[in-house]
Amino acid sequence: MIEIDNISKRFGDVVALDNVSLRINDGEIVGLLGLNGAGKSTLMRLLVGLLVPSEGRITVDGIDVAQQPDIVRHKLGVLPDTAGLYKRLTARENIAYFARLQGMDEPAIASACENLIELLGMETIAERYADGFSLGERMKTALARAIVHGPDHILLDEPTNGLDVITTRAVRRLLHAQKAAGKCVLFSSHLMYEVENLCDRVVVIARGRIVADGTVNDVVAATGCASLEEAFVQLSEIKEQDNVAHA
Numbered sequence: 001m002i003e004i005d006n007i008s009k010r011f012g013d014v015v016a017l018d019n020v021s022l023r024i025n026d027g028e029i030v031g032l033l034g035l036n037g038a039g040k041s042t043l044m045r046l047l048v049g050l051l052v053p054s055e056g057r058i059t060v061d062g063i064d065v066a067q068q069p070d071i072v073r074h075k076l077g078v079l080p081d082t083a084g085l086y087k088r089l090t091a092r093e094n095i096a097y098f099a100r101l102q103g104m105d106e107p108a109i110a111s112a113c114e115n116l117i118e119l120l121g122m123e124t125i126a127e128r129y130a131d132g133f134s135l136g137e138r139m140k141t142a143l144a145r146a147i148v149h150g151p152d153h154i155l156l157d158e159p160t161n162g163l164d165v166i167t168t169r170a171v172r173r174l175l176h177a178q179k180a181a182g183k184c185v186l187f188s189s190h191l192m193y194e195v196e197n198l199c200d201r202v203v204v205i206a207r208g209r210i211v212a213d214g215t216v217n218d219v220v221a222a223t224g225c226a227s228l229e230e231a232f233v234q235l236s237e238i239k240e241q242d243n244v245a246h247a
Contacts (some may be wrong), residue, residue, distance in 0.1 A: 001026055002047065002153055002184060007056035009042055010210075016042040018208040019056075024153075029175060030183040031199035035236050039208040041118050047168055047186075051234045054146055060153060060185035074102065077160050079143055087131035091122055091141045094130060095148050098178045102149035109148075116144040120170055143171065147178075154178055155187045161193055172198060192229045202228070204235050 002024040017039045020092075033038045046058060048089050049069030058074045059063040085094050090115055099109040116181045117126045120140045125133065130141060143159055158228040160168045175185055175198060189195055194204060195216070202219050204212040211218045212235050216228050223231040 001061060002186070003059045005057045006060075007043075007046060007058060008054045009039075009046060009051060010054045015123060015208055017046075017053075020205070020208070020210055020211065020212070021056075022203060024184045024186055026184050026200065027179055027182045029179050029187055029199050031195040031202045032186055032205065033190075033195065033202060033232055034205040038205045039146075040205060041157070041216075043205070044078075044080075044157060044186075046174060046186065047155055048076060048180070074149075075152045077147040077149070077154040079146040079154075079156045085130040085133070085138055085141055085145075086127060090129055091144075092117065092126045092128050092135070092140050092160070095145045098145045104149055106242065109240075111143075112148045112150070112227065113204070116148060119174060120144055121167055126171045136167065139163055140167060143174075147174075152183055157188045158190070160191065171192040188200075190241075192232065196228055203233060206236045 004022040006019060007020045008015070009016055009218065020039075020043065032040055032043070042051065046053055047060075047065065049065045052066050060075055063072055065072045065074075074099060086097065089097065095113050095116065096109050099112060104112070118122060120143065122140055122144065125141070130138070133141070139159070140163065143156075145154075147154060155220055160171055163171065166232055174245050175187070187195070187198060199216070201214060202216055204211065212222065212231070214222070220226075220228055220231045223234050225231040225234055
């Protein structure tokens with residue numbers, strides 16, 4: 001379980017997150033929605049200990065992220081907003097390298113790499129150097145690298161960006177399998193249909209505050225809109241108007 005308790009984060013005079021509280025339960029996929037600059041990336045960086053909160057506390061399975069970030073990172077599988085592959089390594093070598101960083105032994109690494117390569121349809125790129133990969137090929141490799149060690153909790157930033165239809169369906173199956181295994185998944189996306197297909201809950205963040213938290217149907221019904229996309233736009237615009245009114 002991931003628990004975010006009254007988190008705020010400031011960069012000088014800029015308030016990136018303002019008193020945010022959120023719980024992500026085991027066996028649950030939560031979609032995180034927000035406009036660019038809403039605070040999604042800041043929240044993700046706080047969760048993995050790359051930033052320290054100005055106020056509040058984040059725990060993963062009861063472990064304080066700020067106090068014990070290395071222990072927490074071992075529990076997390078993280079797909080950041082940039083793939084950051086080592087271009088002079090093959091796809092398989094990129095995956096295996098991160099598995100070694102997580103302390104896996106060689107037989108386990110070989111088995112995990114083979115399973116992920118098959119699952120994500122990476123057979124044609126497994127032995128190719130990452131330099132020159134397409135966006136979709138980079139994303140597949142980065143996703144495999146993020147979960148090769150079998151993490152308890154998974155943080156994904158736009159995981160289906162650039163993927164073809166077949167691979168996108170494979171990613172969905174993979175995430176549903178993680179959920180069935182009792183893991184929690186935080187899934188950030190701008191693709192409303194992906195959120196609707198994948199997520200048990202939707203959290204909308206605007207100007208550093210959570211403005212909605214519930215099932216897709218709950219969020220849509222609360223706004224009186226006809227779709228999640230319309231509800232998201234309305235919630236984001238309301239928050240923008242509130243900030244202008246208080247300026």
